[in-house]
Amino acid sequence: MESPPVSPRLEVGGMVYFARMLDKIRKQARGGLRTDFHANLGRGFDLRCCRYLRTDYDALKARVRQGGTDEEILAWCQEQGRPLSTEDIYVWNQFMLKRGLADEATPVLEKYKAEAGLSGRADLRTFFDFFDADEGRP
Secondary structure, three states, X not given: OOEOOOOOOOEEOOEEOHHHHHHHHHHHHOOOEOHHHHHHOOOHHHHHHHHHHOOOHHHHHHHHHHOOOHHHHHHHHHHHOOOOOHHHHXXXXXXXXXXXXXXXXXXXXXXXXXXXXXXXXXXXXXXXXXXXXHOOOO
C-alpha cells in the first residue's frame, strides 16, 4: 500500500527532516511511497539536506538500502560529509521549520496550497505545516 512519508518534524539526532528523507527512500525501494513523491526524490528539501550534510544523495540512497537505523545513517552522513555541531543542527532546524514563512519560498508554498485545495488555510504558514496537512496529519 502506498503512503506518504513521515512528518518532516520527526527528529533524528535532534535534526528535523532527515527521517522523512530516509523514509521516502525506504518506501520507494519497497514500492510503498505514494507516486506523487517520486518526481522530487533527491530534489527540493532532500537535496538541501544532503548539501547541508555534504553528502551525495545517490550515495545516501545506497547506504539506506543497505539497512540500519536512522541514527546510524546520520552518523554515516557525518563521517562521509561533515560532523554537525549542536549549533549546526539548531541553524538547520530553524531554517527548515520556518521555510515558506515570509521568505522567497512563500509564493511556491502558496502555489502548492492552491494545487492541493488548501489555499484557504491561513494556518498553513510553512512547508512543514503544509506537508502535515496535505498528508493527513493534524
